[in-house]
Amino acid sequence: MSIQSTVMSEGFALNVSILGNGRPILVVGSSIYYPRLFSEQLYTSFQLIFLDHRGFVKPPRTLEPEDYALDKVLDDIETARQTLGLEDFIILGHSGHAFMALEYAKKYPQHVRKVVLLNTAPTNSPERQQQSIAFFNETASPERKRQFEADISLLAGDIEREPERRFAHMCIRMGAHSFYDYAYDAAWMWEGVFTSMPVIDHLWGEAFAQLNLIDSLKEVVKPVFIGLGRYDYLVSPVSLWDAVDDSQEHVKKVIFEKSGHNPMFEEPELFDAILTDWIHETDN
Structure with a gap:
């Protein structure tokens, strides 16, 4: 089953793409980008509901700072939940969307x-970002570093040509930080994806820098699955999550050994199996 719809929230037209059948999993982020990352097999067991947030839709007006506060984004998700009639669902956030x-x-x-x-650091503070860069410089292979240097040298030209797509171009040129296969070209994943840079700059640069997911976990009693990639240098090292261990019975942490930032795309069969087993195991 494939359904396309739109949820209106304060003038923002948030697109929704619904794929598959089964228990609903609400995936926060771009309704264009994220369906490209998950396997067709997962859609046979679950209904994945891909929801835009304000950072991925054209703004209905000139934005004021209050328009892209994190609380507004959370309220949008709740508006979508009510509109879609979701009463019992799993919420999934990847990368920065994990904070949401x-x-x-x-x-x-x-x-x-x-x-x-999935694939997030506990915080997006400048200090943590520098720690990830240092970890890459200290541990990445020479071949991976050379690939990164070649790719990142093209970023300035990309941004000069399309400044409004700065976020997408950065993600593409950071491929050597993002994929187990460090030469992988992810440009196709970002085709047709609109980015509202004021919203993204605020959320990634300010809001997520002030949060710490390990602290937030203490306030959530639901079962939580944390999926990480061993070669995900964007949010490295995985040891940032060492404080989350077996003593927290409601939290399961999995490190995918042959993945970077996208284990659902890089190791789909293993990812699907582990996530599906966890969902069933935590039903009791």
Whole structure:
């Protein structure tokens, strides 16, 4: 099953793409980008509901700072939940969207049954970002570093040509930080994806820098799945999550050994199997 619809929230037209059948998993982010990352097999077991947020849609007006506060994004998700009639669902956030997913589960816990956080660091503070860069410089292979240097040298030209797509171009040129296959070209994943840079700059640069997911986990009693990639240098090292261990019974942490920032795309069969097993195991 494939359904396309739109949820209106304060003038923002948030597109929704619904794929598959089964228990609903609400995936926060771009309704264009994220369906490209998950396997067709997963859609046979679950209904994935891909929801835009304000950072991925054309703004209906000149934006004011209050328009892209994180609380506004969380309220948009709740508006979408009500519009779509979701009463019992799993919320999934990947990368920066993990902050949205967990904060939503804190603010609106009534209908969330489980939370899936993929490929994120506990915080997006400048200090943590520098730590990730240092880890790449210290541990990445010479071949990976050469690929990164070649790719990143093209970024300035990309941004000069299309400044409004700065976020997408940065993600593409950071491929050596993002994929187990460090030469992988992810440009196709970003085709047709609109980015509203004021919203993204605020959320990634300010809002997520002030949060710490490990602290937030203490306020969430739902089952939580944390998926990480061993070669995900964007949010490295995985040891940032060492404080989350077996003593926290409601949290399961999995490191995908042959993945970077996208294990659902890079190791789809293993990812699908582990996530599916966890969902069933935590039903009791």
